[in-house]
Amino acid sequence: MPSTTRERIVDAADQLIYEHGFEHTSFAQIADSVGISRGNFYHHFRTKNDILDAVIERRLDRTRDMLGAWKADNDTPLGRIRAFVHILIDNRALIERYGCPVGTLCAELGKLAHPARGRANELFVLFQRWLRRQFTELGCGDEAGPLAMHVLARSQGVSTLASTFQDEAFVRREVDDLENWLLQFSANNPVH
Amino acid sequence: MPSTTRERIVDAADQLIYEHGFEHTSFAQIADSVGISRGNFYHHFRTKNDILDAVIERRLDRTRDMLGAWKADNDTPLGRIRAFVHILIDNRALIERYGCPVGTLCAELGKLAHPARGRANELFVLFQRWLRRQFTELGCGDEAGPLAMHVLARSQGVSTLASTFQDEAFVRREVDDLENWLLQFSANNPVH
Secondary structure, eight states: OOOOHHHHHHHHHHHHHHHHOTTTOOHHHHHHHHTOOHHHHHHHOSSHHHHHHHHHHHHHHHHHHHHHHHHHHOSSHHHHHHHHHTHHHHTHHHHHHHOOHHHHHHHHHHHTTOTTHHHHHHHHHHHHHHHHHHHHHTTOGGGHHHHHHHHHHHHHHHHHHHHHHOOHHHHHHHHHHHHHHHHHHHHTOTTO | OOOOHHHHHHHHHHHHHHHHOTTTOOHHHHHHHHTOOHHHHHHHOSSHHHHHHHHHHHHHHHHHHHHHHHHHHOSSHHHHHHHHHTHHHHTHHHHHHHOOHHHHHHHHHHHTTOTTHHHHHHHHHHHHHHHHHHHHHTTOGGGHHHHHHHHHHHHHHHHHHHHHHOOHHHHHHHHHHHHHHHHHHHHTOTTO
């Protein structure tokens, strides 16, 4: 099924915002990227904030899909957490260029005190709740929440430094370190 | 000694760039913040990039001063690394609002493919080399470099999530966790 013009606009805006930031991305760049006239563009979106809202909703949908796929593809909670950690390897080329799409968007909207900030933060909340659920299934009880935040923080830190130092050995070392850290939970849990 | 007009411009620009991002900060906002005319402003800086360069040099100078003070104030390398980790507590109000000044600037300039990007990254390099030196003094040998990057990454991750979740308990928990992790080096080293 060919995508609609609206979908193509949101796709292009999503990519430009990731690569160059929200503030730096203009209507004109998005329209050029899609290859449509300004008139056609304004038919779909009146303001840059309207596009941002659509981009965030699209990212929320895609994140839910990704988390669902990780769940379906991995039988154990430990395997699912490992799938999360492995984004750092799988997406390393993009992360080295542009950082984490979630972390950098939330940081920018925070500084702009942008009204869409809270909705963008929901992207982090999706990951955090999903990770918490995996740690709960691993039998971590009340520690599941703090452990989810710990894994999320470590992956964010790796993303930030990956885009500054562009040092692949560093990323692989930190991922190995996180995987070794995760093994302690498998030892405590006979299911794995 | 009263500061010069140039210094006052760089001070104001530094703060505005931290609070709102480089792209969002305008000449007019900086001039308004300092309370000078556009003419006086242009006498000191011709372009926004010139101001950015001055802001980065100022941050590099201040970082060197801070690292020197941490060295002078702490007799042991472990105490110095702890001083670094404690910025997360000492500056938590600002970090919760605006994130880490180094991480967010480097992330933004990276996305802009800005010519000052390399110079801004030197801010991270200063911290990384200083931390490496402390781990070397702790007797960590070839591991000193990776350990420095590990501490830097963890502090960056905490900053990013602190500004999203604004959860002080999370920040304190992660700092405690890092301090406990650091204790393994004190056990291996009879000096501390």
